[in-house]
Amino acid sequence: MSAARRLAVLIPGVAVAGALLLAPGSTRALDLFKAVGTVVEHQDAIIKSGAALRKGFADLTPQEEYYLGRAVAAQILGQFKPLDDDGRTRYLNTFGQVLTRASGRPETFGGWHFILLDTDEVNAFAAPGGFVFVTRGLYTVCATEEQLAAVLAHEIGHVTLRHGLGAIKNERLTEAFTILGTEAVKEYSSAQLSQLTAAFEGSINDIANKMIVSGYSQGQEFAADAEAAHVAWRAGYNPAGLTEFLTALSAKGKKGDKGFFSTHPLPKERLEKAAAAIKSDKLAGETAPARTQRFATFALR
Amino acid sequence: MKRLLTTVLAAILVTGVAFAATQTVTVIVKKASIRRDRQFYAPTIAEAQLGETFKVQERGSGWVKVGTKSGAGWLHETSVTAKEVAVSSAVPAGGKVDDRDVANASKGFNPQVESAYRKKNPTANFAAVDRMEKLEANDSAVQSFVAEGNIEQRGAGK
Numbered sequence: 001m002s003a004a005r006r007l008a009v010l011i012p013g014v015a016v017a018g019a020l021l022l023a024p025g026s027t028r029a030l031d032l033f034k035a036v037g038t039v040v041e042h043q044d045a046i047i048k049s050g051a052a053l054r055k056g057f058a059d060l061t062p063q064e065e066y067y068l069g070r071a072v073a074a075q076i077l078g079q080f081k082p083l084d085d086d087g088r089t090r091y092l093n094t095f096g097q098v099l100t101r102a103s104g105r106p107e108t109f110g111g112w113h114f115i116l117l118d119t120d121e122v123n124a125f126a127a128p129g130g131f132v133f134v135t136r137g138l139y140t141v142c143a144t145e146e147q148l149a150a151v152l153a154h155e156i157g158h159v160t161l162r163h164g165l166g167a168i169k170n171e172r173l174t175e176a177f178t179i180l181g182t183e184a185v186k187e188y189s190s191a192q193l194s195q196l197t198a199a200f201e202g203s204i205n206d207i208a209n210k211m212i213v214s215g216y217s218q219g220q221e222f223a224a225d226a227e228a229a230h231v232a233w234r235a236g237y238n239p240a241g242l243t244e245f246l247t248a249l250s251a252k253g254k255k256g257d258k259g260f261f262s263t264h265p266l267p268k269e270r271l272e273k274a275a276a277a278i279k280s281d282k283l284a285g286e287t288a289p290a291r292t293q294r295f296a297t298f299a300l301r
Numbered sequence: 302m303k304r305l306l307t308t309v310l311a312a313i314l315v316t317g318v319a320f321a322a323t324q325t326v327t328v329i330v331k332k333a334s335i336r337r338d339r340q341f342y343a344p345t346i347a348e349a350q351l352g353e354t355f356k357v358q359e360r361g362s363g364w365v366k367v368g369t370k371s372g373a374g375w376l377h378e379t380s381v382t383a384k385e386v387a388v389s390s391a392v393p394a395g396g397k398v399d400d401r402d403v404a405n406a407s408k409g410f411n412p413q414v415e416s417a418y419r420k421k422n423p424t425a426n427f428a429a430v431d432r433m434e435k436l437e438a439n440d441s442a443v444q445s446f447v448a449e450g451n452i453e454q455r456g457a458g459k
């Protein structure tokens with residue numbers, strides 16, 4: 001059983017995020033490359049209390065998104081070990097910061113953080129608020145820094161577009177917002193805390209089920225790809241890294257395979273959409289040899 | 302009639318100017334960089350903390366100009382809100398949810414809720430999350446990465 005599948009079974013509610021991915025081989029494919037995301041209009045979240053003012057996930061505050069993200073990240077890190085490699089971890093995290101500065105959410109509540117997970121599975125996750133995970137298996141699929149930029153930017157896209165938070169059932173939020181509709185408190189009563197914790201836990205389950213079992217919609221995956229192309233382009237990368245990566249991904253599985261290929265658009269379909277978006281939006285770019293050389297020093301084979 | 306209309310328009314104008322002059326924003330992220338120019342690659346002149354309030358001097362292109370002891374600088378508009386805010390204390394990077402955090406918490410999914418969740422989900426590895434949150438890349442590291450990669454940035458977030 002893949003680690004991601006174990007995660008889904010053991011924790012029926014891991015808000016894992018986004019994925020371009022698949023797992024090695026035909027049976028382990030499992031995409032979690034979706035992100036539990038957030039978006040630019042987060043500053044419009046109603047921060048004042050009041051159930052009447054807050055209706056859905058778009059009304060979650062950056063702080064609430066952060067605590068959901070921490071819990072999702074904690075579940076992921078309960079199943080996957082971080083790669084014990086300070087050099088590559090620093091490289092990935094700094095790379096991620098460069099890209100987020102070109103995104104719609106340059107500063108999240110707790111900041112963006114990127115790490116590698118020590119597993120052969122080809123996958124990536126992004127928890128709400130900006131906790132991004134890339135597996136060693138996925139990292140090895142990338143042949144250039146441009147391709148890795150596309151992977152990270154896709155995850156960033158899921159977060160900025162709030163795809164994960166959108167999976168939370170409205171009734172959970174309604175329940176939580178109703179409790180919060182009471183006047184400001186320094187500390188919740190045990191009954192309030194119990195209800196809020198249940199809503200919190202349920203929200204995490206909703207996101208995990210969407211990401212691991214049913215998968216994001218094709219539209220959301222295409223949107224994250226389009227966002228990835230724009231973020232990579234604005235950051236100074238060649239957006240062609242996205243189509244190159246999806247081409248490499250196409251060789252890793254086929255329709256009917258479990259996991260990623262059962263819950264997500266085939267890389268080939270995404271490839272066509274991504275190529276069209278890059279062309280129509282005129283996102284031309286160059287791949288500097290300096291980046292390719294740098295990536296060679298950090299590559300994992 | 303014309304005079305009345307003029308008076309009303311003038312009143313609206315004055316009110317608008319007064320509003321703009323007194324508008325404030327509150328930081329809604331743990332910390333936000335106040336940059337010398339309105340772009341994300343500009344040097345940071347100061348850091349704003351969660352809950353800090355600033356008078357708005359100017360707005361534009363997704364940025365808000367505010368005053369600091371180090372001079373005027375720009376906050377990204379996604380890091381602030383113009384609305385009234387009741388913020389909870391945040392778990393410090395690498396820190397733990399402690400009694401003080403709980404006592405300071407106010408609304409929403411917060412340290413107190415997380416603490417209750419942790420008790421119900423002991424396999425969730427929050428210690429590893431805390432370590433992850435300690436990972437940071439300052440402006441200098443980002444600029445070095447950009448320079449070494451011969452990256453020509455085409456702009457900040459939309």
